[in-house]
Each structure stands twice: as structure tokens, then as C-alpha cells.
Amino acid sequence: MEKQSVKKVKEINRRDFLKTTAISGIGLAVAPSFTFIKNPSGEKVRIAFIGVGGRGRNHLKNILDRDDVIVPAICDIDPNAIAKSKEMIESKQKQKFEIFSDNENAYLDMLERNDIDGVIISTPWLWHTKMTVACMRAGKYAGVEVSAANTLTECWDMVNTYEETKVPTMILENVCYRRDVMAVLNMARQNVFGELLHARCGYRHDLRGVKFSPGVTFGEGANGEARWRTEHSVHRNADLYPTHGVGPVATWMNINRGNRFVSMTSHATKARGLKKYIMDHPKGGANHANAKINYKLGDIITSQINTANGETILVTHDTNSPKPYSLDFELQGTQGLTEFDYNKKRIYVEGKSKPHHWDEMDEWLKKYDHPLWQKHGEYAAGSGHGGMDFFVDNAFVETVKRKTTPPLDVYDAAAWSAITPLSERSIAEGNAPQYFPDFTRGNWINNKPIFAVNGDEY
Numbered sequence: 373m374e375k376q377s378v379k380k381v382k383e384i385n386r387r388d389f390l391k392t393t394a395i396s397g398i399g400l401a402v403a404p405s406f407t408f409i410k411n412p413s414g415e416k417v418r419i420a421f422i423g424v425g426g427r428g429r430n431h432l433k434n435i436l437d438r439d440d441v442i443v444p445a446i447c448d449i450d451p452n453a454i455a456k457s458k459e460m461i462e463s464k465q466k467q468k469f470e471i472f473s474d475n476e477n478a479y480l481d482m483l484e485r486n487d488i489d490g491v492i493i494s495t496p497w498l499w500h501t502k503m504t505v506a507c508m509r510a511g512k513y514a515g516v517e518v519s520a521a522n523t524l525t526e527c528w529d530m531v532n533t534y535e536e537t538k539v540p541t542m543i544l545e546n547v548c549y550r551r552d553v554m555a556v557l558n559m560a561r562q563n564v565f566g567e568l569l570h571a572r573c574g575y576r577h578d579l580r581g582v583k584f585s586p587g588v589t590f591g592e593g594a595n596g597e598a599r600w601r602t603e604h605s606v607h608r609n610a611d612l613y614p615t616h617g618v619g620p621v622a623t624w625m626n627i628n629r630g631n632r633f634v635s636m637t638s639h640a641t642k643a644r645g646l647k648k649y650i651m652d653h654p655k656g657g658a659n660h661a662n663a664k665i666n667y668k669l670g671d672i673i674t675s676q677i678n679t680a681n682g683e684t685i686l687v688t689h690d691t692n693s694p695k696p697y698s699l700d701f702e703l704q705g706t707q708g709l710t711e712f713d714y715n716k717k718r719i720y721v722e723g724k725s726k727p728h729h730w731d732e733m734d735e736w737l738k739k740y741d742h743p744l745w746q747k748h749g750e751y752a753a754g755s756g757h758g759g760m761d762f763f764v765d766n767a768f769v770e771t772v773k774r775k776t777t778p779p780l781d782v783y784d785a786a787a788w789s790a791i792t793p794l795s796e797r798s799i800a801e802g803n804a805p806q807y808f809p810d811f812t813r814g815n816w817i818n819n820k821p822i823f824a825v826n827g828d829e830y
């Protein structure tokens with residue numbers, strides 16, 4: 373977005389916000405940019421960071437763009453990531469901040485500070501649960517990147533720690549906030565599709581150039597996620613990254629709130645893509661050491677989930693083959709269905725659509741645009757991933773500020789992340805059904821939806 377138009381949008385949103393808050397009587401602090409509600413004491417919230425690599429710095433940028441947050445500390449073990457983040461903070465914030473980078477447990481020292489309200493965790497997967505649990509134990513809200521856990525034990529660790537400490541954790545699943553995903557949520561809540569029957573989703577992202585960088589290298593000395601992510605493809609045959617697809621579906625189907633994931637079977641194709649990539653790469657070839665590794669991850673993993681309310685969900689993990697990016701969404705009910713993603717948007721609703729013909733979805737998306745997007749959409753468009761990153765960070769900050777529970781909580785984090793170990797076990801046992809633990813301990817029966825129900829605020 374052009375600088376000028378961002379400024380204009382901020383002004384428009386600010387006027388809009390002033391109008392709304394004046395009506396509701398909420399206190400204000402006027403700032404030159406987008407104005408956020410201050411917490412009751414009028415103080416800014418203090419959000420620290422563990423992990424300021426690629427993703428951590430996306431969050432950092434969004435947080436530094438706000439006038440209601442201070443960044444008191446950051447932690448990372450990579451001097452390069454620290455240097456880039458330091459520059460970002462210094463260019464935006466007058467207040468001093470502390471850097472923790474001595475060793476991989478430096479985050480524990482950071483958590484001893486008593487002026488941190490919340491922590492955004494964007495580290496490699498194997499650190500997520502440890503760090504989340506440490507935050508809760510230190511009395512700091514945790515916002516953890518996806519997936520939140522790698523094993524069922526880790527899922528329970530998060531849930532048990534939350535129940536013991538009552539310090540909330542939010543899973544930062546930004547796709548739940550995608551504009552079309554939220555419009556479909558609105559449609560589902562307004563019964564457009566009738567009673568829900570089935571959903572399809574997945575993570576279909578050609579990650580070969582991410583898993584190997586530079587060239588065909590991974591592990592120590594590689595770039596970005598190739599330093600740690602590829603290792604999972606070597607050792608695990610599972611849906612390694614389920615939440616971008618399953619998170620949105622879980623909000624549509626009220627998982628953990630009147631519904632829950634019950635059981636799942638998973639299937640894996642053979643593993644070919646990663647080896648082929650190395651063999652075909654100008655810097656690789658058949659004799660390259662990485663071409664001789666037996667990558668365990670099947671190229672395409674498909675899982676079929678059964679819910680307590682009788683729906684099925686087909687989830688795909690597909691990261692080792694050439695293809696355009698897609699999360700491949702479908703939602704179907706007794707009255708109609710939609711299939712949509714970046715490159716396809718169509719809907720069919722009996723009684724509204726011409727019989728047996730798909731409708732273009734644009735008018736439907738406009739009609740059911742979620743109030744959150746109507747409110748903040750133009751401003752959000754300047755943040756990452758088409759705007760959804762603004763919403764997920766905003767929800768975390770607002771949750772911390774209001775000292776309330778987050779819209780995507782520790783039970784969501786556990787249920788969605790559990791797909792990885794359960795799919796792994798199903799595949800290992802010849803596609804045998806696996807059963808989801810009920811992380812809510814029966815509370816799903818009476819729990820009410822909490823995602824995107826806060827009017828037009830967060």
C-alpha cells in the first residue's frame with residue numbers, strides 16, 4: 373500500500389473509531405496514527421518477543437505500528453535476527469528495551485522481568501510448548517505461533533499449565549482472520565449452508581525452496597527455516613502443519629464449543645519430492661549427501677477427521693511437490709456449499725443459486741463481510757498476509773490489555789496441534805483410527821463460541 377493512502381486510511385479509521393468509542397464511553401488517547409483503546413489504567417501494554425526471525429519480525433512490525441504497546445525486551449539466539457529487530461525497534465520506539473541472546477535458555481532470564489504483560493513466541497516448533505509453558509508459569513500471556521505442540525504430551529502440558537496458572541495462551545493462527553474465511557464463518561453462523569456436513573482444507577505449499585536454502589542445504593549454516601524445519605521431514609511421516617487449514621474449519625464447526633474432534637485416520641503417499649528436488653537441482657545431483665537421505669515425510673498426507681456432531685473434515689498436508697499455494701477450502705451443508713481460495717471462489721446455495729450452477733462468490737463475500745473486517749479492513753490491508761496478521765496481533769494485544777481470555781485459546785492450540793502426533797500414529801499403524809483426547813474435559817458440551825464474537829473490536 374502507498375504511504376499516502378495508509379495515512380489516509382488511518383485517518384478514516386481514527387474518525388470512525390472516535391465515533392464508536394464516544395458512543396460506548398470508552399476512554400481515548402489521541403495519537404497521530406491508528407488509535408487503539410488504552411487499558412483501564414491508561415498505561416501501554418508491554419509485549420516481549422521470543423524468536424525474531426522471519427515471522428517474529430512480521431509480528432514485531434505490527435506491534436511497533438501501534439500506539440498502545442511498548443516492547444520492553446526481545447530474545448533470539450541469532451545475532452543477525454537481533455540486529456535487524458534492534459534497528460526496527462530503535463526507529464519506532466523511544467523507550468529502552470533489553471536484549472536477551474546469550475544462549476538458547478536466555479528466554480527464561482527475560483521472563484524474570486516483572487514489566488512484561490505478554491510474549492509473542494515465533495521460534496522453531498520444538499521450542500513452542502516449552503516457551504509457552506514457561507510464559508504461563510511466569511504470569512505472562514503467551515501468543516504462540518503455529519503449530520503450538522508436537523506431541524500429545526505437549527498438548528496436555530499446555531492445557532494443564534493453563535488450568536493450574538489460569539494465565540491465558542493464544543494460538544496465533546492468522547488464517548482464521550482471513551477475510552474470505554471470516555465471511556464464510558459469518559455465512560455458517562447465519563445458516564446459509566444449512567446444517568454443516570463436511571469441510572475440506574489443507575496446507576498445499578511448495579516448500580522445497582524453504583526446506584533447502586541456500587541451494588540444497590539444510591540444518592546448521594542454512595538459511596531461515598531450512599535450519600530447523602527440514603529435520604521434521606527427515607524424521608516424521610505426519611501432517612506436520614495442520615493449523616492453517618484446520619483452524620478456520622474449527623471456527624466454522626464450533627470445535628471445543630458444542631462440538632469436538634473425535635477421531636481421525638491418516639494416509640501418506642510415498643516420499644519422492646525432496647529427493648527429486650536435490651537430484652534435479654544444479655547445486656545437488658545424485659551424489660549429493662542430501663540426496664541420499666531417506667526423507668520420512670510422505671509427499672501428500674491426507675487425514676479424515678470425524679466430529680462429535682457428525683461432520684467429516686478432509687485435511688491435506690502437501691509441501692514437497694511443485695504447485696501454486698493453496699489452502700483448498702470447502703464447506704458443505706444440507707443447503708449448499710462453497711469452494712474457495714485465492715484462485716477460486718464459488719458457492720452454490722439451493723433456492724438462491726440457479727439450479728446446478730455455481731455462483732461467483734464476490735457478492736456473497738461482500739454481503740457477509742465480517743464486522744471486524746468492515747471496521748479495520750482498510751488499515752489491516754497494510755499488514756502481512758493480506759491483512760490477517762493485523763487481526764491476529766490485534767486480538768492478542770486486546771486480550772492482554774483487557775486481561776481476558778483470547779479468542780483462539782489453549783484448548784484450540786491443543787486440539788489442532790494434536791493432528792500431528794495422531795496422524796503420525798495412524799500412518800504408522802496402517803491407517804488405524806486414532807482418538808482425540810478431550811482436552812476440554814467435557815466442557816465442550818456447554819462451551820459457547822468465543823472466536824470473533826466481540827462486536828467489531830477484536
Ligand SMILES: NC(=O)c1ccc[n+]([C@@H]2O[C@H](COP(=O)([O-])OP(=O)(O)OC[C@H]3O[C@@H](n4cnc5c(N)ncnc54)[C@H](O)[C@@H]3O)[C@@H](O)[C@H]2O)c1
Nearest residue numbers: 423425426427428448449450453476494495517518596597
Ligand atoms: N502464521 C504464519 O503465517 C507463519 C508464517 C511463517 C512462520 N510461521 C511459524 O513461525 C515460527 C517461526 O518461523 P520463522 O519463519 O520465523 O522461522 P525462522 O527460522 O526465520 O525464525 C526462528 C527464530 O527463532 C530463533 N530461535 C531458535 N531457538 C531459539 C531459542 N531457544 N531462543 C530464542 N530464539 C530462538 C532463531 O534464531 C530464529 O531467529 C514457526 O513456528 C513457523 O511455523 C507462521
